[in-house]
Amino acid sequence: MFLKKFALAGATAALLGSAAYAADCGPNGQSIRVLGSDFPAIQALSGTAQDNCAASASEFVISLKDNTRDFMNQALTPNPAEYSSVIVANATLTQLMNDGLVRPLNDLVEKYGANIKPNQLITIDGNVMAVAFMANSQHLFVREDILAEAGVEGIPATVDEVVAAAEKIRAAGIMEYPLVMNMQVGWNVGEVFNLFYLAHGGEFFAPGSAEPAINNDKARAALADIKRLAEYANPDYLTMASNETQAAWEAGQAALGIMWGSRGGAILDDEGATDAVRGGTVLAAAPTAGDGSTPAATLWWDGITIAANISDEEAEATFAALVSAMTSDMVAEHNDDAIWLLEGYKPGPAAAGVSATAAGGAKPYPMIPYINQMHNALGAELVDYFKGDESADQALADVEAAYMTAAKEAGFLK
Amino acid sequence: MKNRTFFWFILPTLSAMLLFIALPIASVFVQSLHIEHEQVLVVSESCGPFGCRETTSVDTEATEALREERPLGRFNGLSTYTNRAHLAFAEVGEAWRTTESFGDFFDRIYNLRFYRALIFTLTYTAVVTPLVIALGLAIAIGVNNLPRMIKGPAIFVSLLPFLVTPLVGSLILFWMVDSDGILGATLQWLTGDPTLSLKASATLTWIMLMVYGIWHTLPFSFITFYAGLQTVPEDTLEAAMIDGATRWQRVRHVVVPHLMPLMAFVTLMLLMDNFRVFEPIISFQAQAHATSLSIIIYNDLRESGNPLYGSAAATSMMTIAGVVVLLTPVLIRTWRDFSRKAH
Numbered sequence: 136m137f138l139k140k141f142a143l144a145g146a147t148a149a150l151l152g153s154a155a156y157a158a159d160c161g162p163n164g165q166s167i168r169v170l171g172s173d174f175p176a177i178q179a180l181s182g183t184a185q186d187n188c189a190a191s192a193s194e195f196v197i198s199l200k201d202n203t204r205d206f207m208n209q210a211l212t213p214n215p216a217e218y219s220s221v222i223v224a225n226a227t228l229t230q231l232m233n234d235g236l237v238r239p240l241n242d243l244v245e246k247y248g249a250n251i252k253p254n255q256l257i258t259i260d261g262n263v264m265a266v267a268f269m270a271n272s273q274h275l276f277v278r279e280d281i282l283a284e285a286g287v288e289g290i291p292a293t294v295d296e297v298v299a300a301a302e303k304i305r306a307a308g309i310m311e312y313p314l315v316m317n318m319q320v321g322w323n324v325g326e327v328f329n330l331f332y333l334a335h336g337g338e339f340f341a342p343g344s345a346e347p348a349i350n351n352d353k354a355r356a357a358l359a360d361i362k363r364l365a366e367y368a369n370p371d372y373l374t375m376a377s378n379e380t381q382a383a384w385e386a387g388q389a390a391l392g393i394m395w396g397s398r399g400g401a402i403l404d405d406e407g408a409t410d411a412v413r414g415g416t417v418l419a420a421a422p423t424a425g426d427g428s429t430p431a432a433t434l435w436w437d438g439i440t441i442a443a444n445i446s447d448e449e450a451e452a453t454f455a456a457l458v459s460a461m462t463s464d465m466v467a468e469h470n471d472d473a474i475w476l477l478e479g480y481k482p483g484p485a486a487a488g489v490s491a492t493a494a495g496g497a498k499p500y501p502m503i504p505y506i507n508q509m510h511n512a513l514g515a516e517l518v519d520y521f522k523g524d525e526s527a528d529q530a531l532a533d534v535e536a537a538y539m540t541a542a543k544e545a546g547f548l549k
Numbered sequence: 550m551k552n553r554t555f556f557w558f559i560l561p562t563l564s565a566m567l568l569f570i571a572l573p574i575a576s577v578f579v580q581s582l583h584i585e586h587e588q589v590l591v592v593s594e595s596c597g598p599f600g601c602r603e604t605t606s607v608d609t610e611a612t613e614a615l616r617e618e619r620p621l622g623r624f625n626g627l628s629t630y631t632n633r634a635h636l637a638f639a640e641v642g643e644a645w646r647t648t649e650s651f652g653d654f655f656d657r658i659y660n661l662r663f664y665r666a667l668i669f670t671l672t673y674t675a676v677v678t679p680l681v682i683a684l685g686l687a688i689a690i691g692v693n694n695l696p697r698m699i700k701g702p703a704i705f706v707s708l709l710p711f712l713v714t715p716l717v718g719s720l721i722l723f724w725m726v727d728s729d730g731i732l733g734a735t736l737q738w739l740t741g742d743p744t745l746s747l748k749a750s751a752t753l754t755w756i757m758l759m760v761y762g763i764w765h766t767l768p769f770s771f772i773t774f775y776a777g778l779q780t781v782p783e784d785t786l787e788a789a790m791i792d793g794a795t796r797w798q799r800v801r802h803v804v805v806p807h808l809m810p811l812m813a814f815v816t817l818m819l820l821m822d823n824f825r826v827f828e829p830i831i832s833f834q835a836q837a838h839a840t841s842l843s844i845i846i847y848n849d850l851r852e853s854g855n856p857l858y859g860s861a862a863a864t865s866m867m868t869i870a871g872v873v874v875l876l877t878p879v880l881i882r883t884w885r886d887f888s889r890k891a892h
Contacts (some may be wrong), residue, residue, distance in 0.1 A: 195648060205851050214648075225597075230855060231608060232607065232609070233607050234609070234855065235612070256596070257596070257597045258594075258595060258596040258597070259593055259604070259606055260594065260602075267598050270598060302858045311743070311744070320834065320837040321836065321848075343557075343592060343605070345590070349849075368747035368750075370559045370728075370744060370746040371728065371749055372746050373837040374834035374835075374837070375832075436597060436598050476598055495600070499597065499599040501604070502595055502597075502604050503604055504588065504605060504606055505591065511848075512835060515848070518836075522751075522837060525660070526577065529660075533660065536633055537633065537634070537662070539633075540633045540634045541857060544629065545584075545588070545624075545855060546584065546585035546623070547590070
């Protein structure tokens with residue numbers, strides 16, 4: 136009996152010792168179920184949390200999927216919810232908050248938030264709704280070697296300069312379509328419009344209401360900018376999203392790209408691209424549009440939320456586990472997986488583009504309850520303009536009409 | 550059969566049909582008459598890594614209270630059916646009043662998502678259905694006349710497209726028609742136009758989708774007709790031969806009439822299948838040039854973040870109505886044949 140107890144104590148000590156330090160995992164024996172998108176930064180964070188706290192939890196499940204936003208509302212609606220935490224971004228937090236599916240975290244931040252910096256807290260009306268851990272944005276990818284070959288000096292900083300550089304590359308006969316952008320019909324087309332519209336200083340809605348306000352000169356200028364750039368993109372550009380543009384870049388088929396910062400690490404690593412592509416690739420700030428100084432990009436964050444429909448103990452254990460991973464040790468181990476907002480992060484070459492874009496004053500992606508309806512209308516109705524079937528005025532009028540139909544049905548407009 | 554016996558005989562089927570077909574359709578219909586409650590919005594300050602700003606958010610408690618009270622949402626009558634995302638009565642009327650030529654009117658109509666989807670869906674159904682029937686019959690007769698030795702392998706090969714999962718099949722074709730793919734590059738070489746892109750042209754996208762549709766459903770009509778061919782009476786065929794009928798005349802006057810009931814069956818199945826065309830459009834990333842009714846339902850439910858159930862339900866009801874309209878002629882014909890035989 137004594138021996139058995141002794142052995143048990145030893146095993147427990149060994150288990151505790153195996154974690155790098157005694158992480159504070161909150162209440163014991165709780166079930167922790169994390170849902171998130173499948174990319175390296177989220178794998179690192181959730182994996183570290185699991186290493187720290189799986190031993191003290193009754194179960195620790197991580198589900199990372201590509202289409203999280205399609206079903207997360209349904210998964211969090213029942214009580215108890217299917218997941219105790221969802222890792223979200225700006226737009227997806229709104230989607231959960233619209234249905235009231237995530238809980239305020241103020242007391243949990245107070246209890247477990249020693250590692251959390253104030254700028255990580257996503258606060259709405261004084262309530263902390265999410266804790267961000269990484270940033271992301273679109274920015275300019277450049278093949279310096281090809282620009283030099285075409286006789287372009289320096290890295291293009293404005294839309295005009297990007298267009299001029301693309302023209303020089305085409306004129307030099309190096310590439311017919313030197314530019315890649317994520318313009319796949321749907322969400323991606325809508326997002327590209329957002330980049331340039333925000334860079335021109337546009338607002339999506341009339342102040343303080345859900346009435347659309349995008350049929351204006353700023354939107355027309357944004358559309359014209361995108362069309363000038365798209366002239367230099369492969370004619371198939373309306374079918375290309377991140378995976379396709381990254382592949383085209385790694386295959387050496389493009390010299391200028393407007394792509395997500397989170398793709399930078401994947402392009403610069405030693406898989407996929409040839410040495411020439413990797414060596415020549417430079418990540419720079421997103422180009423500015425018009426006479427303005429705002430980079431054409433939207434700033435995004437990714438952060439953790441805690442489900443509303445679970446017990447307080449489960450919520451506490453989940454929060455403690457995830458926060459226990461937000462340390463400089465985790466960052467040191469996975470430095471190049473993300474633009475971390477955490478202590479100890481050393482920005483490497485893969486982070487240069489996002490850092491420069493954020494420093495240039497790019498706007499965050501709007502956190503407004505009805506932005507999803509607007510984004511969806513943009514993604515569906517602008518396509519005719521890019522195909523050349525429709526004028527900018529008609530396309531923007533269509534967007535407003537489509538948005539109003541959807542917003543009325545969703546109860547945002549009368 | 551006595552009415553009583555008949556009732557007990559049919560009861561299990563009838564209750565299953567009620568439970569799994571009638572009830573869901575009724576519930577979708579009820580859903581289509583409702584829209585979301587008005588959202589109670591509050592303006593507040595939101596802060597994050599990129600600074601603070603004024604934003605609006607939903608007062609979930611107040612909205613939840615409304616929802617508790619009436620879980621189905623606000624009653625909206627048939628307004629969802631007539632709004633811009635569906636039949637768009639107001640927009641169509643406006644277009645009719647303000648346009649001069651029929652071409653302009655058509656352009657305006659084609660700009661509305663429901664009609665755009667309907668036009669592609671109907672074109673797809675009208676092109677793919679007859680071609681699949683005609684080609685399926687031709688292949689079945691061809692295979693049926695093959696020597697015994699190669700019949701088996703020929704049947705197997707003809708069935709292959711049916712074995713490929715639609716999503717995978719269309720994805721493979723999508724890669725092949727890419728300007729770097731084998732078909733896309735060959736086309737560029739043949740036409741001498743290095744900028745030719747199948748994916749960037751609406752006409753070529755439509756043709757590609759329909760060719761894919763024919764390729765994928767052909768085995769279904771082929772194997773059905775092939776099975777039917779095994780029952781064609783030899784005596785009648787021989788009699789026709791003795792009367793000096795040519796091969797074509799035998800097909801036209803003996804085989805086809807014999808297969809008519811099967812034709813009706815295949816037509817019904819194909820009409821229903823083709824009218825809800827969906828997978829190839831997703832796999833081909835073809836939404837820029839072609840959308841179908843199923844695509845706009847999918848879009849309302851999946852792409853818009855918080856789903857628009859009313860809108861999706863209304864489109865679903867109209868899809869069902871469309872299928873009924875398409876099937877009616879075939880059903881009437883079958884019913885007439887049936888009545889004729891019964892008397």
